[in-house]
Amino acid sequence: MAQNSFxxxxxxxxxxxxxxxxxxxxxxxxxxxxxxxxxxxxxxxxALPAPDLGLLGRMVGKPCLFEPYRNVPTRTEVRVSIMKLVWVQEDERRKAQQDELAEDALPQLWILAATTSRPLLEEAEVKAKSDWMPGVYFLAGILKTAIVAIDQLPEVEETLWLRVLGRGATQERAIREVLALPIDHPRRGNVLRLLASWKVRIDLGELVDFAEREEIMALSEAFLAWEAETQTRSQAEGARHQARSLILLQLEQKFGALPDEANAQISALNLDQLGRLAIALLNFTVVSDLMTWLHEQQN
Structure with a gap:
């Protein structure tokens, strides 16, 4: 089955x-x-709630289908997406061996549209809900379907992870927001890795419709940031491994084989802690001195 890069x-x-x-x-x-x-x-x-996912986290509170579109979905694409949802709902009913499942138990369909058009939304007769953000449009309740117009989502923290799947200026600004996150942000590195992969595909000519200059520039910046941070992490890990090996050698020469607990705790030390240990070990006279020092690092 052919798949495009988006x-x-x-x-x-x-x-x-x-x-x-x-x-x-x-x-x-x-x-x-x-x-x-x-x-x-x-x-x-x-599963615990994932508040850091913002709007995306709210959307996945129950079983659901995602159908992403880079271009405005056509009538046929919307209908086919709904058809898929109905088949999945029927399969869930069969698995539950019930004639009817409670409405809340039925899967939801989220059509993620990087861009939309007024004719599409009008023809689908969508409605916004006061308890959902602008840009999230629901079809008739019986259909359990919503169109997420990514280009209409407010540019706030809660929508960031969806706006990355936008296009043009929407995606460009979202990528720059990701780049502005702290380097130790738990999601930043993985998102940059995926965007870097996408950038490589663009360079290989796999996205023939990728004409937005600013978007390509933002992806290039994401690629360079990911590359630099990956190299820095690799270098830091190499230095940490080298320091740890040297310290273990010194300790084993001084005390002989170390307890497994000591080995495990030393392996968990960061580069700064290893540097302090390299100085402290000069004053150790017995293994218990080492264990006391390691215990202090955990407090």
Whole structure:
């Protein structure tokens, strides 16, 4: 099955966020049909809320399908997406061995549209809800479907992880927001890695519709930042490994084989702590001095 690069990035990107929260299946085969849903997500029963995901985190509170589109979805694409949802809902009903499932138990469809048009939204007769952000439009309640107009989402922290899947100026600004995050932000590195991969595909000519100059420049910056940070982390880890090996050699020459607990704690020390240990060990006379010092680092 042919897949374009935006489809692949969207699935990898969403999987990056959702895998810790539940079961994610890309190219989920629709039961009884030769159709595939782009992404099928089932949250873990014991999953904790993920407030840092903002709007995306709210969308995945229950089983759902994701269908991302880089261009304005056509009538046919919207209809086919809804058809996939109905087949999945029916399969869930069969698995539960119930004639009817409670409405809250039925999967939801999220159509992620990087860009939309007024005719599409008018023809779908969508409605905004006061308890949802602007840019999230719901079809008739019976359809359990919403169109997320990424280009209309407010540019706030809660929408950042969805706006990265936008296009043009929307995506360009979102990428710059990711670059502005602290280097130790838990999601920054993985998102830059995915964007760097996408940038490589653009360089290889796989995205023939990628004409927005500012967007390409932002992706280039994401690629360079990821490359530099990866190199820095690699160098730091190499220095830490070298320092740890040297310190272990000195300690073993001084005390003989070290307790497993000491080895484990030394392995967990960062480069700065290893530097302090290299100085402190000069004053150690027995292994208990080392253990006391290591214990102090944990407090």
């Amino acid at each position: 489809d692949q990035l969207s699935k990898q990107y969403l999987e990056e966020f959702l895998a810790p929260l539940g079961t994610v299946q890309r190219q989920y085969e629709i039961p009884g049909e030769a159709k595939f849903a782009d992404l099928w997500f089932v949250p873990n029963s014991d």
